[in-house]
Amino acid sequence: MAFPALAARLRTFLLGYSGTSLATGLQVVLLPWIAVALVELPALQLGWVQASVLLPNLVFLLFGGALADRFDSARVAALSCIGLGLCHTALAYYLLDRLPSLHLLLLYGVSLGICTAFLQPARDNLVQRCARTPEDGSSRLSEARVQHTVTWMMLAQYGGQAVGMLLASRFDQWGAELLLMIQVGVLLAAALFFFSLRHLGPAPHAARQKLPRALLEGFAEVKNSRAIFELVLLVGFNGLVHIGVFLVVLPLMAESYGRGASYYATLQIAFVLGTVVATVTMLRRGQGDTPGRGVLMCLLYSAALLIAISFGPTVYGLMFLCACWGAVAAASAALGKSIVQLLAPEQVRSRIISIYQLSLFGCAAIGALVAGAISEFSAPLTTLWWAGIFSLVAFVLAWLSGALRQLRIHQSDSAEN
Secondary structure, three states, X not given: OOHHHOOHHHHHHHHHHHHHHHHHHHHHHHHHHHHHHHOOOOHHHHHHHHHHHHOOHHHHHHHHHHHHHHOOHHHHHHHHHHHHHHHHHHHHHHHOOOOOOHHHHHHHHHHHHHHHHHHHHHHHOOHHHHHOOHHHOXXXXXXXXXXXXHHHHHHHHHHHHHHHHHHHOOHHHHOHHHHHHHHHHHHHHHHHHHHOOOOOOOOOOOOOOOHHHHHHHHHHHHHHOHHHHHHHHHHHHHHHHHHHHHHHHHHHHHHHOOOHHHHHHHXXXXXXXXXXXXXXXXXXXXXXXXXXXXXXXXXXXXXXXXXXXXXXXXXXXXXXXXXXXXXXXXXXXXXHHHHHHHHOOHHHHHHHHHHHHXXXXXXXXXXXXXXXXXXXXXXXXXXXXXXXXXXXXXXXXXXXXOOOOOOOOOOOOHHHO
């Protein structure tokens, strides 16, 4: 499926998705580098700043999923983009006069986390609506179509992040204020793209039960599917160990190399370039009929990469390993999101997506704190070593469990792969 042949509303969705991802790519470099280079926070406080963006997911992601199931997901996504833009505008205005304190950075991070918690399930819930063509009518989309659309979505995400990180590499020359305003601009554009989708596709089923019961219904659906339940546990582990380490240890390593913000941004770009290469490969070859087994193998490869980085590679060696890490992370994320899109019932899909994201980013917040605490009292390379060992143990346990390993997806629309 070539990009020009995509449905108009799917192109609009991908443009909005890539805009939010570009802003995220800027954010993941800007926030830690402001904390490390401008405010000069130690490792433990850096962990708190990184966790402040993720901790709101523990509270608001489930509400975001329930809101997207009850109302138009496109409107929720557009309003969330506007909220993020306001957060970046406020910090840029503050930076014109003085450097932020730790407390201000924590407030900024929490505000970003709240808006993102509402954006993620609403944005991902638009996948099947935007993939549907007029010829499909109300019929169920094929497994191959869903997998292919999810892969396009991941390509928009990683491509946008790569551009954002490339812009963030100009931190030393342009300053934080200009980069923050670029984030505001692309988020407003993304809000317009999402808002233009508000009347397209089938209307979501409005939930009749009260909110607490609606939230419990999502957990009940996760529990009823062994594959989704095991996947949620596994992405929680990835958030706790892999994302937590990535958010805290990588900027500390970049600073220890003494090459400034541009090198840290280069590591992020290498990571995202790896994700783009892996996603394009999946577009050409498809995801296959055993996505669960692919997720498990990605966990094994991540363990090997963490252990390799713990030996202290050279400047260019670390860039190469980050690219490999990005390729593995992209394959795991695309396969995991496809499993959720295919197995989750439509009426509770946003809630299951929010539970999936809650497991990932909620555990990542805890992982950032743990990684910051360990790195405060021991070498960052030691943190990487133990993360790799724990990943090997998790792989063995998940493989023996068998729910993901035995999952098979029937490719009923192979012509679109």
